[in-house]
Amino acid sequence: MTGVRVRFAPSPTGYLHVGGARTALFNWLFARHHGGTFILRIEDTDRTRSTEEAIDQIVASLRWLGLDWDEFYRQTERLSLHQRYAEELLRRGAAYEADGAIWFRMPKEGVTVVHDLIAGKVEFQNREFKDLVILRSDGTPTYNFACVVDDTEMGITHVIRGDEHLPNTPKQLHMYWALGLTPPKFAHIPLILGPDRTKLSKRHGAVSVLEYRRKGILPEAMVNFLARLGWSHGDQEIFSREELIRYFDLDGVGQSPSVFDEQKLLWLNREWMRRLPVDELAELLKEFLVLEGVASSEEIEALPKTTLYRAVELFRDRSRTLVELAHTARMLFPGELAVPAEAQELLQPELAGPFVAIAQALERAGDPSPMGLETTIREVLAQLNLPLKAVALPMRVVVSGSRVGPGLFEVLALVGPKLAAERLHRAAEKLKEMKG
RNA sequence: GGCCCCGUCGUCUAGCGGCCAAGGAUUUCGGGUUCUCAACCCGAAGACAGGGGUUCAAAUCCCCUCGGGGCCA
Numbered sequence: 001m002t003g004v005r006v007r008f009a010p011s012p013t014g015y016l017h018v019g020g021a022r023t024a025l026f027n028w029l030f031a032r033h034h035g036g037t038f039i040l041r042i043e044d045t046d047r048t049r050s051t052e053e054a055i056d057q058i059v060a061s062l063r064w065l066g067l068d069w070d071e072f073y074r075q076t077e078r079l080s081l082h083q084r085y086a087e088e089l090l091r092r093g094a095a096y097e098a099d100g101a102i103w104f105r106m107p108k109e110g111v112t113v114v115h116d117l118i119a120g121k122v123e124f125q126n127r128e129f130k131d132l133v134i135l136r137s138d139g140t141p142t143y144n145f146a147c148v149v150d151d152t153e154m155g156i157t158h159v160i161r162g163d164e165h166l167p168n169t170p171k172q173l174h175m176y177w178a179l180g181l182t183p184p185k186f187a188h189i190p191l192i193l194g195p196d197r198t199k200l201s202k203r204h205g206a207v208s209v210l211e212y213r214r215k216g217i218l219p220e221a222m223v224n225f226l227a228r229l230g231w232s233h234g235d236q237e238i239f240s241r242e243e244l245i246r247y248f249d250l251d252g253v254g255q256s257p258s259v260f261d262e263q264k265l266l267w268l269n270r271e272w273m274r275r276l277p278v279d280e281l282a283e284l285l286k287e288f289l290v291l292e293g294v295a296s297s298e299e300i301e302a303l304p305k306t307t308l309y310r311a312v313e314l315f316r317d318r319s320r321t322l323v324e325l326a327h328t329a330r331m332l333f334p335g336e337l338a339v340p341a342e343a344q345e346l347l348q349p350e351l352a353g354p355f356v357a358i359a360q361a362l363e364r365a366g367d368p369s370p371m372g373l374e375t376t377i378r379e380v381l382a383q384l385n386l387p388l389k390a391v392a393l394p395m396r397v398v399v400s401g402s403r404v405g406p407g408l409f410e411v412l413a414l415v416g417p418k419l420a421a422e423r424l425h426r427a428a429e430k431l432k433e434m435k436g
Numbered sequence: 437g438g439c440c441c442c443g444u445c446g447u448c449u450a451g452c453g454g455c456c457a458a459g460g461a462u463u464u465c466g467g468g469u470u471c472u473c474a475a476c477c478c479g480a481a482g483a484c485a486g487g488g489g490u491u492c493a494a495a496u497c498c499c500c501u502c503g504g505g506g507c508c509a
Contacts (some may be wrong), residue, residue: 119441128439128508167440167507190442190505197504225448228461232449235460254449257505261447264462274475318474392471404473 004036005157008062008069009147011043012054015208016061018260019162019192019200022226026189027160028067029227029248039154040069044076045140061209065219066241073154075146082141085149085179086134094178100137104145104175106130112170117158117187117250124170132171144168148175151184160187160250163257164199187250190230190257200260212265216288216322218276221269229258238271266320273316273325281325282312288326295333303332311414314406330401331415337401337423346394346403352431354384354391355398359424362417370409373417377409398427 008024010016016024031038040062044050062069086102089095095104106129114122134145141149147168151159166188176183194204206212212222224239231254233239233247273281285308289295300308311329319325331337339347361380365373381388397403399420400411412420 122440124439130508162506163441164506188441193505195447199506228448230448235450237448237461256442258449259447261462264448267462270474315474387471389471396472402473406473408471 003157004031004034005039005155006031006036006160007039007041007151007154007156008067009041009043009150009161010058011046011049012051012058013046013049014054014057015210016058017200017207018209018212018226019207021061021065021209021222022192022229023160023162023189024062024067025065025223025226026231026248026253028069029244030158030160030250031070032245033248036157037070038067039071039073039156041073041150041154042075043143043146044074045079045146047076057208057210064213065209065223071154073150075150078150078153079139079141081153082146082149083135083139085152086141086145089134089175089178092178092180094175095134101133102135103131104134104171104178106132106171106174112173114166114169114173114186116166116169117185118190118253118255119163119166119188122166122169124167129171134175144171145175148172148179152176152179152181156184158185158187160189163188163191187253189253190255192229193257193259195259195261197257197259204260206262214291216324216326217265217269218272218284218322220276221265221272224272225265225268229260230254238268238275270317270320273319273322278309278312281316282308284322285312285325285329288322289329292323292326294326294330299333307332307414307416314410314414318405328402328405331399331411334419336426337398339397340402343397343403346397347427347431348394349431349434351391351394352428354381354386355395355424355428355431357384358391358395359421359428362412362421362424365417368413368417370407370413373412374409377412395424398423 006027008020008027010020010024028038030036040059042050042055042058044055086095089104090097090102095102097103107126108129110126112124112126114124116122132144133142135141150156169186169188173183192200194200196204200207206215209222213219220241223241223244227239227244227248228237231248231252233252236243239247282305286300289300290297311332312325315325315328319328357380358377361376362373365376367373367375378388381391392408393403396405396408396411399415405411406414415423
């Protein structure tokens with residue numbers, strides 16, 4: 001255990017967005033890497049805009065990402081502290097009362113130097129500063145002051161936060177000095193931008209962490225992606241949580257802002273879908289089957305575990321999100337499958353006969369394995385004097401509802417000969433109607 | 437408007453004075469791949485914002501310009 005103590009300090013005025021999530025992640029990784037303490041501090045002094053729902057959302061988001069905290073605080077529970085520090089500043093002559101508020105005296109000449117762990121040495125001209133309110137007339141502290149008091153009280157050693165707070169830093173430094181305190185070290189991380197290179201916000205589309213969970217992104221992928229946004233470790237792209245903890249440090253953090261690229265997130269997500277243990281992915285798939293309205297809980301329970309696992313193995317390479325995975329799994333459940341428009345042309349009337357023949361063979365099939373079904377079907381095709389190619393794609397469309405997917409016999413085995421035969425019969429009937 | 441930050445392929449980035457006629461990843465486009473797709477393999481395209489310095493040598497250091505962003509008004 002080293003002395004490192006860091007905190008993530010969101011205001012509960014809305015959902016946790018990806019920028020905040022990355023700040024939280026960097027703090028968490030820094031703490032875990034150095035064997036330090038990660039603190040979650042809810043900055044809820046703005047009572048009109050803070051809500052309990054927002055706190056729940058933030059907590060749920062951090063839990064989903066697997067960022068656990070060692071200590072938890074709410075700023076509103078600490079108001080007396082802020083008042084005590086304000087009085088101390090008053091007594092030291094560093095603050096004064098005016099208009100019912102308490103003001104902090106900022107220097108008006110010279111320069112203030114911030115030694116930032118990421119930005120380097122940053123100088124501010126003191127003549128730019130004005131005195132600032134630290135305690136409003138209603139007794140509530142303002143942001144910069146509350147921050148200094150809480151960070152002091154919590155023994156924060158490193159303040160890792162977004163770049164937008166860099167201009168606040170000289171103000172906070174002067175408060176530390178006026179209080180006779182040694183300030184923590186500061187590390188300002190560059191912002192995450194939208195595709196238009198402005199600060200990422202709601203108008204860029206999905207920005208809430210929980211929205212990505214809903215879209216079928218895995219937490220492993222989100223953490224990996226967020227970590228690589230502004231931080232790097234040589235040429236490595238895929239990082240497990242353990243690797244991130246091992247390798248993460250502030251010297252790997254860049255100085256320039258980065259654009260949130262959903263394409264890369266999706267790529268990483270598929271990479272993680274391939275890496276996750278099958279049973280874990282299967283559990284998640286069940287959840288999304290229900291969420292997406294693909295199947296009911298009863299239907300899912302009725303499915304043999306081996307089928308579900310096999311489906312996960314076969315489909316996960318072909319899906320970028322859990323949502324896609326769930327929709328692909330549609331074929332496993334009873335019921336009709338819509339034929340996609342781009343596959344309509346494949347279904348020609350003359351296929352009706354072969355479909356019936358194959359369906360009948362499937363009903364009698366003794367060996368339901370992919371290889372067994374292949375033997376069965378090749379026999380039928382030989383009798384009909386048809387090459388596999390003539391029926392493969394149309395069959396796939398009828399049985400799976402898509403012209404793309406795993407090998408035909410894998411699909412048949414997965415769907416099962418009985419359900420596959422049903423679908424073929426129904427398709428054959430429709431084709432006969434077309435003919436007539 | 438003032439102050440501050442940033443500027444390598446479309447995007448994420450490696451690079452921290454010579455190993456760079458700039459590497460990886462993603463994206464896009466070709467090719468290979470017993471029915472398709474995916475995966476995989478091979479290949480193509482694609483960047484040091486511009487200009488001055490410093491140096492034997494600069495993507496790397498300094499200055500200016502331009503561009504982008506953030507904060508405060």
